[in-house]
Structure formats: structure tokens, C-alpha cells
Amino acid sequence: MKIRINKKTIIKLVGVLVALFLLIQLIPNKRPAVTMDNPSDLIQNTKMPPQVARMIQTSCYDCHSMETKYPWYDKMAPATWLVYRDIRVGRRKLNFSDWTKLSTAEKLKALNHIGEEVGSGDMPFLPYAIIHKKARLNKEQRKIIVDWTKQYSKDLFYAN
Amino acid sequence: MRKILTTMIILAGGLIFMSFAVVPENNSMNKSQKANLVIPNGVHSVIMQHCFMCHNMKSRGVKSKEKLNFDLLTHMELPTIVAKLQNISDAVNNDKMPPKKFLEHHPEKALNAYDKSLLTKWAVASADSLLRNK
Numbered sequence: 001m002k003i004r005i006n007k008k009t010i011i012k013l014v015g016v017l018v019a020l021f022l023l024i025q026l027i028p029n030k031r032p033a034v035t036m037d038n039p040s041d042l043i044q045n046t047k048m049p050p051q052v053a054r055m056i057q058t059s060c061y062d063c064h065s066m067e068t069k070y071p072w073y074d075k076m077a078p079a080t081w082l083v084y085r086d087i088r089v090g091r092r093k094l095n096f097s098d099w100t101k102l103s104t105a106e107k108l109k110a111l112n113h114i115g116e117e118v119g120s121g122d123m124p125f126l127p128y129a130i131i132h133k134k135a136r137l138n139k140e141q142r143k144i145i146v147d148w149t150k151q152y153s154k155d156l157f158y159a160n
Numbered sequence: 161m162r163k164i165l166t167t168m169i170i171l172a173g174g175l176i177f178m179s180f181a182v183v184p185e186n187n188s189m190n191k192s193q194k195a196n197l198v199i200p201n202g203v204h205s206v207i208m209q210h211c212f213m214c215h216n217m218k219s220r221g222v223k224s225k226e227k228l229n230f231d232l233l234t235h236m237e238l239p240t241i242v243a244k245l246q247n248i249s250d251a252v253n254n255d256k257m258p259p260k261k262f263l264e265h266h267p268e269k270a271l272n273a274y275d276k277s278l279l280t281k282w283a284v285a286s287a288d289s290l291l292r293n294k
Contacts, residue, residue, distance in 0.1 A: 104242075104291055105242050105243075105245070105246040105284075105287045105288070105291065106246060108239050108240075108242045108243040108246065109242075109243045109244075109246035109247050109250070111239075111243065112239075112240055112243035112244070112247070113243075113247075116226070116227070153237075153239035153240070153243070154237075154239055156239065157238055157239040157242065157291070157294065158294060
């Protein structure tokens with residue numbers, strides 16, 4: 001069976017795609033909440049080098065805190081599904097807005113994980129870093145973050 | 161006789177020089193003293209049966225031994241050991257370890273409730289003890 005591609009077929013195909021695009025916008029998908037006042041936040045409660053604070057805020061906070069800055073495309077499905085899922089998963093794994101609620105052992109685990117993920121280049125998540133140029137970290141910046149996680153871990157461990 | 165004496169003086173001088181040149185690892189705050197991590201027989205047996213296959217020095221899985229290597233655990237810095245112990249407890253409690261895909265091929269490696277409890281209680285207690293007795 002041969003499919004003849006002519007002008008009419010293309011118009012029909014575009015029409016179906018547009019209808020499908022409009023239809024998927026109706027699928028409910030609750031946007032993860034944003035709160036800017038977070039008394040348990042990492043940066044607010046920790047003495048850390050301003051450079052590290054800036055890098056973490058720019059490269060991690062969109063998915064790993066309650067202070068998400070939503071991109072312009074977040075209201076359009078299917079982008080919205082991916083963005084909201086990444087934020088939900090990111091916050092579940094590590095939420096910097098809840099930092100002081102963690103036990104010392106949990107903080108040490110989180111810092112060790114940050115060091116491993118940032119050091120290996122697995123974080124920031126590649127698709128996110130492709131779209132968000134400012135969130136990208138170079139080798140030197142990664143080393144600064146990894147060194148900070150090690151130093152902060154020691155400070156926490158030997159405190160008191 | 162003179163030759164032997166000269167050789168002995170040179171050797172002694174070399175040894176004295178080396179004792180100053182090499183700084184023992186545990187003299188530095190950057191390295192931990194060897195962790196006092198006790199692994200009771202029951203826990204050891206669970207680790208050997210269910211975890212060690214992937215989390216050891218000779219394991220073929222790079223990622224698994226990077227995340228946790230039982231051969232190196234006690235040689236790590238103390239804050240890292242606490243982090244790894246917390247990780248063991250969370251991963252086992254949340255049924256992330258052993259991984260489901262791995263269990264499809266090795267169902268005998270699944271942890272039963274008793275083993276899970278033994279492993280997580282040990283990990284939490286050991287992390288707690290390291291934090292208290294630093």
C-alpha cells in the first residue's frame with residue numbers, strides 16, 4: 001500500500017498534530033509549589049563562601065529547593081510534564097529549603113552525594129544544563145563545589 | 161671494616177631522613193584515623209551474601225563500586241563513612257538495594273525483612289557511634 005504525500009495530506013497531518021497538542025494541554029498536571037520564605041534553607045543557615053552559594057543557587061536550586069524559577073515553556077505540555085516531574089524528583093531526593101531539618105548523618109550523606117554527582121559531571125542534569133546556559137559548571141567550578149562539600153562535611157562532623 | 165661502617169652510617173642517615181620526609185597519614189586532619197567500625201558476624205554475613213558481589217574492589221560494575229566499596233569503607237575519612245552508612249540504611253529501607261533489575265537475574269540475593277532490619281539498624285547505630293565518639 002502506497003501513501004501519497006501531497007499538500008492535502010500534509011495539511012491533515014499538521015491539523016492532527018495541532019489538535020493533539022491542544023488536547024494534551026487539558027491533561028491536569030499540578031505545578032510544584034514555590035515558596036521564597038524558607039527558614040530551614042541551606043544558604044540562609046550556613047556560613048559558606050558567597051561564590052559557592054551563588055553557584056549552588058544558580059545550578060541546583062531550580063530542582064532542589066522550593067525557590068524554583070520556572071522557565072517560559074513550563075506551562076506547555078509535554079514540556080510541563082518533564083519539568084514538573086524533574087522538580088518533584090529533585091526535591092524528593094534533596095531539598096535545600098529543608099536543610100536544617102536533616103540530621104547530621106543525612107547532611108553528610110547529601111554532601112557526599114553532591115560531591116560525587118557534581119564531581120563526576122552528572123549534575124546539573126544534562127538536558128537542564130543544555131537549556132539553561134547559566135546553570136552549566138566548568139571544571140574549576142565543579143572542583144570548588146566538591147572541595148566545599150568535603151570541608152563542610154568535616155566541619156559538621158567535628159562540630160561540638 | 162671501614163666500608164661496613166660507612167655503609168651503616170649511610171643507611172642510618174637515610175632512615176633518619178625518611179622519617180622526617182614521610183608524614184604519616186593520620187597526622188593530618190584531612191585524613192581520618194582508621195575508623196573503629198565493628199561489623200558483627202550476622203551483618204557481615206548479610207553483606208557478603210547480598211551486597212559484596214557488586215560493592216567490592218574487583219567488581220566489574222564501575223558505578224556500584226564507586227558508590228560503595230566495602231574493601232575501602234574503613235579507610236575513608238570519617239565523615240564519608242557516616243555518609244556511606246546513612247546511604248546503606250536509606251537504600252535498603254527504600255528497597256533500592258539490591259536493585260530490582262539485578263534481582264530479576266539473582267532472586268536469591270533479595271533481602272528478607274530480618275536481614276533488612278539487621279543491616280539498617282547496624283548502619284544507623286554505627287553512624288551514630290562514629291558521630292558521638294569522634
